[in-house]
Amino acid sequence: MAQRLRPVGPDFLERAPVRLVFGRDIAASPEQVFQALAEDVSGMPRWFSAVASARATDGGREVRLHGGIRFKETVLVSQQPEVYTYRVDVTNTPGARAWVEEWQLAPAGSGTRVCMTCALDGTAAFRLGCRLAAPGVDIAFRRAVAALDRYLA
Numbered sequence: 001m002a003q004r005l006r007p008v009g010p011d012f013l014e015r016a017p018v019r020l021v022f023g024r025d026i027a028a029s030p031e032q033v034f035q036a037l038a039e040d041v042s043g044m045p046r047w048f049s050a051v052a053s054a055r056a057t058d059g060g061r062e063v064r065l066h067g068g069i070r071f072k073e074t075v076l077v078s079q080q081p082e083v084y085t086y087r088v089d090v091t092n093t094p095g096a097r098a099w100v101e102e103w104q105l106a107p108a109g110s111g112t113r114v115c116m117t118c119a120l121d122g123t124a125a126f127r128l129g130c131r132l133a134a135p136g137v138d139i140a141f142r143r144a145v146a147a148l149d150r151y152l153a
């Protein structure tokens with residue numbers, strides 16, 4: 001069952017009980033990566049294999065993962081081409097109470113350093129599950145960003 005999460009802001013990235021940070025360098029430019037994240041929302045399933053569908057909404061987006069997890073999100077910061085931050089407002093993820101994700105893009109040689117931070121809060125079981133899932137999320141992130149780089153080439 002979907003539940004509404006606590007409405008937190010970008011400052012939650014620094015004070016969340018669980019912070020997961022992942023990074024990878026790719027050949028695509030920050031402008032290209034930002035465009036894929038912020039403007040080509042429906043293209044996300046082409047490069048992020050965990051995503052079954054994604055669509056832009058007024059002020060945010062709706063994302064459905066393979067396996068049935070769903071998110072309704074609000075964009076908090078869209079500062080081209082450096083930062084794209086969104087809050088999960090509604091999800092069917094059990095135990096979640098607050099959730100913000102931020103993608104930071106920085107020039108790295110002729111490409112981009114892509115860093116994603118997940119700031120999370122929820123029940124004790126949710127927090128533990130997030131920490132235990134971090135290695136798998138890191139693998140999924142690295143694969144997705146590599147696929148994004150190929151998609152943008």
